[in-house]
Amino acid sequence: KNEVEQSPQNLTAQEGEFITINCSYSVGISALHWLQQHPGGGIVSLFMLSSGKKKHGRLIATINIQEKHSSLHITASHPRDSAVYICAVSNTGTASKLTFGTGTRLQVTL
Amino acid sequence: DAGITQSPRHKVTETGTPVTLRCHQTENHRYMYWYRQDPGHGLRLIHYSYGVKDTDKGEVSDGYSVSRSKTEDFLLTLESATSSQTSVYFCAIRGGQGTMNTEAFFGQGTRLTVV
Numbered sequence: 001k002n003e004v005e006q007s008p009q010n011l012t013a014q015e016g017e018f019i020t021i022n023c024s025y026s027v028g029i030s031a032l033h034w035l036q037q038h039p040g041g042g043i044v045s046l047f048m049l050s051s052g053k054k055k056h057g058r059l060i061a062t063i064n065i066q067e068k069h070s071s072l073h074i075t076a077s078h079p080r081d082s083a084v085y086i087c088a089v090s091n092t093g094t095a096s097k098l099t100f101g102t103g104t105r106l107q108v109t110l
Numbered sequence: 111d112a113g114i115t116q117s118p119r120h121k122v123t124e125t126g127t128p129v130t131l132r133c134h135q136t137e138n139h140r141y142m143y144w145y146r147q148d149p150g151h152g153l154r155l156i157h158y159s160y161g162v163k164d165t166d167k168g169e170v171s172d173g174y175s176v177s178r179s180k181t182e183d184f185l186l187t188l189e190s191a192t193s194s195q196t197s198v199y200f201c202a203i204r205g206g207q208g209t210m211n212t213e214a215f216f217g218q219g220t221r222l223t224v225v
Binding site for chain 1: 153
C-alpha cells in the first residue's frame with residue numbers, strides 16, 4: 001500500500017463545476033503539499049499546510065490530521081485548471097523528504 | 111518563481127554512456143533533491159543533499175550518483191545509462207530561511223531518453 005493515496009485518479013468536469021480531489025496518507029507528517037503540473041510542464045507548489053484550511057483564489061485546501069486526510073477543492077472550475085494535481089507529504093525525520101501520490105488528472109471542458 | 115534551473119532540458123543518449131544532469135539554484139536553500147517521474151508512479155526520490163558535500167540515497171538510487179560541491183549546484187550522474195533510466199527528472203529545493211519545513215520548488219524537468 002502506498003503511503004500517499006489520491007482519489008480519483010482521473011476526473012472530468014464541466015466549466016463552472018465544484019471539484020474535490022482527495023488525499024489520504026498513512027505516515028506521520030510535518031506538512032502536506034498540494035502541487036500542480038500542467039501537461040509537459042513543470043511542477044508548481046499550490047499549498048503547504050499542517051493544519052486547518054488555506055485558500056488562494058478559487059483553490060481551497062483542507063487537512064484533518066486525526067483522520068490523515070486532505071482535500072483540494074476548486075470552485076468555479078475553468079479549462080485552464082486542467083492539469084495533474086499531486087499530493088505530497090513531508091515525512092517527519094531528517095531532510096523532510098517528500099513522498100508523493102500518483103496524481104489526479106483533471107480535465108475541465110467547456 | 112524560485113530561481114531553480116535544470117540543464118539540459120532534453121537529452122537523448124546511448125546505452126552505456128555516462129550522463130550528467132545539472133540543477134542550479136539562486137535561492138540559497140539548504141536541501142536539494144533529485145526525483146524521477148514515470149507513468150504510474152509518483153515522483154520517486156533518487157538522491158538528496160542536506161548541505162555542501164552532504165548527500166544521501168533515496169528509494170531508487172541504484173545506477174545514479176550525485177555531487178554537491180557548492181550550495182547552488184547539485185549534479186546527478188548516470189554512471190552508465192540504461193533504457194530503464196529513460197524518464198523525466200526533476201530537481202527540487204527546500205529549506206529557505208534556515209528551516210527545513212518549507213514549500214518545495216521544482217525545476218522545469220529534464221526529459222532523458224536512453225536508446
